[in-house]
Amino acid sequence: MKRSSRLSLALHALVHLHKQPHEAITSTTLATCLMTNPVVVRRVLGELREAGIVGSSKGHDGGWRLLRPAKDISLYAIYRAMGESLLIRTESDPGDIQCGIVRTVNAVMGEFIADAEALLAARLERVSIADIANQATPNPLHPHHGVHHHG
Template sequence: MQTNSQFAVAIHILSLLACYPGEPLTSETIAGSVTTNPVVIRRILGSLRRAGLVTSQPGNGGGWKLTKEPGTISLRDAYTALQSGSCFALAPKPPNEKCLVGCSLQQILQDVFEETEAAMTAHLASLTIGDIVARL
């Protein structure tokens, strides 16, 4: 499956910022650590900023900082900030309406996927950026 790596990069970014508290890091500096292009970093940081996890400061001496203590930022916060969709997807075309099974299955699948993802994010909620940094 082609899964995007935004979540992994987001955790990387947040951990990096947590390691340099107070000191704003530029997207270029972060990109140097992640080994990618600054724009890729800024795209992800944009999502994290919209979720209120980081702040940015343009101009000379600017950069990015965390808005909260690393211990109060859960991995679920980062995950939902990206809103890069679900792990699961329904079939591209809806099932045959003449089939009794397929007809009612849609809603059931949707519910199951939702529950399953909730189980996953519940685990993510139990881990914070502080925990990650502590493991380094």
């Protein structure tokens, strides 16, 4: 599995849970679908549990379920619950702060990143798990085209 696939991993898992609402799905089953390890699934879904998005139960017929309707789970809620940042963190070492320029660069970049985060958050808020499950986004990024592929 590639780098920082946690977010798409989570989305994938959540859509599975949404599509099978009657019974809990185990980490092992999900791991098979996601082509990864059960522990990895638990780690990711564990964070979503803390945010009240999914619930887990132990023992017989245990596993994972959605705790809310899929349409009420925004990508932003997931993104936030996972403590992920879609933006890479570009920071210099603290050591060369004497230079002065570094601080300015960091300030400008920091400002930019914060700004960009807010932009992305607003957009993620508009897409839900249900949207993904429906194979199209009712609140598409581009209202005139719907979801389409690039490249």
